[in-house]
Amino acid sequence: QSALTQPRSVSGSPGQSVTISCTGTSSDVGGYNYVSWYQQHPGKAPKLMIYDVSQRPSGVPDRFSGSKSGNTASLTISGLQAEDEADYYCYSYAGSFIWVFGGGTKLTVL
Amino acid sequence: EVQLVESGGGLVQPGGSLRLSCAASGFTFSSYWMHWVRQAPGKGLVWVSGINSDGRRTTYADSVKGRFTVSRDNAKNTLYLQMNSLRADDTAVYYCTRGGYSYDCWGQGTLVTVSS
Numbered sequence: 001q002s003a004l005t006q007p008r009s010v011s012g013s014p015g016q017s018v019t020i021s022c023t024g025t026s027s028d029v030g031g032y033n034y035v036s037w038y039q040q041h042p043g044k045a046p047k048l049m050i051y052d053v054s055q056r057p058s059g060v061p062d063r064f065s066g067s068k069s070g071n072t073a074s075l076t077i078s079g080l081q082a083e084d085e086a087d088y089y090c091y092s093y094a095g096s097f098i099w100v101f102g103g104g105t106k107l108t109v110l
Numbered sequence: 111e112v113q114l115v116e117s118g119g120g121l122v123q124p125g126g127s128l129r130l131s132c133a134a135s136g137f138t139f140s141s142y143w144m145h146w147v148r149q150a151p152g153k154g155l156v157w158v159s160g161i162n163s164d165g166r167r168t169t170y171a172d173s174v175k176g177r178f179t180v181s182r183d184n185a186k187n188t189l190y191l192q193m194n195s196l197r198a199d200d201t202a203v204y205y206c207t208r209g210g211y212s213y214d215c216w217g218q219g220t221l222v223t224v225s226s
Contacts, residue, residue, distance in 0.1 A: 003154070036212035038155070045205060045219060046147075046155060051212035089155050093211050097160060097169040099145070104154040 004029065004090055004102035011108040017078040020105045022090030023071060028100055030071035034093035037066055037075045040104075041086045049088075050075060077107070085109040112136040112215050114206050119220030126196050126224070132189040132206030132217055140164070140184035143210045146191050148202035149219075158204070159191065174200075196224045 005023040012018040022029065022037075029035055035053045038046035048057055050066035053073065063079045073092070077084055090102040118130040132144070146158040159180040160169045168180050179192040189206050201224045207213035 003156075032211075034211040038213075040155075045216040046213075047216075048212055048214050051214075057214060087154075091155075091157075091212070097167065098171075099157040099160070099211075101147075101155045101157060 002100070004092060004100055006088075006090060006102040006105045008103075009106045009108065011110055012077075012080045013110045014080050014082065016080050017076060018080060018107065020075045020077075020088055020090075020107070022073040022075070022092075022102045024073075024092055024094075024100070025071055028092040028094040029068065029073050029090075031095065032093045033068070035066065035068060035073040036091045037064075037073075038089045038091065039084075039086045040089065046089065080109055082109050112208070114208065114215055114217035116204065116206050116217040116220040119204065119222045121223045121225065122196055123226050124197060124224055127192070127194045128196065128222060130191040130193065130204055130206075130220060130222070132191075134187045134189065134208070137208070137215075139182075139187040142208050144182060144189045145207045145209070145213065146180060146189075147205045147207055147213075147216075148200075148222075149205070150199070150202040153202075156202075161189070193222070196222075198224050200224050 037050040040046040054066045115133045145160040161180045177195045181190045203219040205219045206217045208215040
């Protein structure tokens with residue numbers, strides 16, 4: 001049950017796009033289309049932003065998109081806004097009713 | 111309104127026990143997998159445990175297996191986490207969440223501090 005690998009931090013200016021990667025193995029990210037992404041602001045509970053690799057829950061802006069290639073999933077945020085500054089976590093099913101998070105990425109909007 | 115409210119956190123000595131509860135409202139609790147996720151101070155999210163809709167299937171992270179027990183009472187719309195043999199590294203905010211492969215609803219969390 002090793003954590004998925006995410007960059008510790010990413011940054012971008014307002015209006016730009018950023019991509020956060022999430023690398024796992026063929027036993028988790030690569031093996032299932034059950035990758036989700038969560039946004040967490042300081043002191044708040046996480047919020048679901050993407051599920052099933054690329055699906056957006058209602059209410060989440062279409063600036064947020066998800067994808068997967070092999071053992072790596074990605075979250076792309078286009079048209080960066082100040083309120084996007086937060087921590088982002090990827091999450092994957094790892095088989096046998098076990099799940100695993102990524103280590104988290106701090107997004108800074110410059 | 112869909113809502114999850116955790117309770118039962120607090121300060122406990124190493125080796126002690128604590129039972130967390132999560133009261134659900136605004137949805138058909140008995141239809142959903144439920145999970146516990148924790149976050150140590152200043153650290154990332156970690157999946158802890160899950161339980162299926164009827165309570166017959168439970169699953170745990172290796173770090174808590176044998177020490178924690180998840181259960182649910184569908185008549186009371188409540189999820190539980192019994193935590194025994196607590197260690198300092200169990201100190202965290204514990205969240206209950208709703209969902210199968212992704213979590214669309216989270217509680218506000220309850221803080222568990224293991225310290226002498």
